[in-house]
Amino acid sequence: MRRSDHTRAAILAAARERFASDGFERATIRAIAADANIDPSMVMRYYGNKEKLFAAAAEFDLRLPDLSGTPADRLGAVLAGHFMDRWEGDETLIALLRAAVTQQAATERIHAIFAGQIGPLVARVAPDPAEAPARSGLLATQILGFALCRFILKLPPVVGLDREAAVAWIGPTIQRYLNGIP
């Protein structure tokens, strides 16, 4: 059972990389298998089919920090910094975003992440609980929009921002969406 765990992990790592750089349809099982140095049929044996492989590769946790000790007026900056780091270090979210544009399952995964991870956090800090869903949706537009432009579309001025400048610009926007007024 040892050897199989190793190749299982190799497949998953290769899949994440391919899905992230090529998207769901252009990432072929043959290419993933080649990256993992095994036969394509192994992928099927371990993960059933391509969709299930993607589902396994797109398992993702935003690892949102505990904000209970953060002053209310620093929330935006802290969150902006956190997301910045989270994306640079883990290509899974980029794979997810790339795939979500055409793949229903990936879209649903993103819905779940926002409902299960972003939503509760926003509900805790939003002034009026009734507004929490709208606020977390707006948060999503800015955060995903930034990731889209920086990591996928690679718009030069957005790629050119350093971490500090990005946080300085995006932070206040997030802050307003969290607990500011329209």
Added chain:
Amino acid sequence: MRRSDHTRAAILAAARERFASDGFERATIRAIAADANIDPSMVMRYYGNKEKLFAAAAEFDLRLPDLSGTPADRLGAVLAGHFMDRWEGDETLIALLRAAVTQQAATERIHAIFAGQIGPLVARVAPDPAEAPARSGLLATQILGFALCRFILKLPPVVGLDREAAVAWIGPTIQRYLNGIP
């Protein structure tokens, strides 16, 4: 030459629809031809290949309004409203965005749109010309992020916003990116 113009246009309309709803790779020439009620080989005859067809279908003008008469503090609201209308009425930008995630040519088209249409507008209203590229990049993150969440990912809270609420929330963000301070 008359009859051909008609089918040329039918192909283009069908292509736009398919590219918008399915993305570049899942939109097949056969499906587009079927929608246009012609043979797949006609698509090749008129547009050469799939990439050129996409290039023709993704021809796009943001039709940005003349903002010279708009007070500086109303720019964000006016632009937010304009983009809102532009997207509802023309699925071309959604096709472009969906395709850009995996298709190099579409990415370059988006780069060109922002360099050629958004950039100059921002340069005209930004307080410091040197900041203009960064400001237009930030503008892009918010605008494309909103379109992504509303029209492609269809995040429920973002879909649920009506035009008025969306402009009220997004407008000030755009305003700050245009001529505000970090």
Added chain:
DNA sequence: GATCGAAGTCAACACCTGTTGGCCTACACT
């Protein structure tokens, strides 16, 4: 050392894709 099951390989399947070339059809012009 023989045995049994897991791990891995090979070749092939059925299908779908973009793309091509040959053929038919109908209309405008003389």
Added chain:
DNA sequence: AGTGTAGGCCAACAGGTGTTGACTTCGATC
């Protein structure tokens, strides 16, 4: 009416895809 040409259709090709099943190899257990 005959003819040339552009518009349109059919059938097929070559290549790539996810997926499958039979075969081989390896390692641990008795």
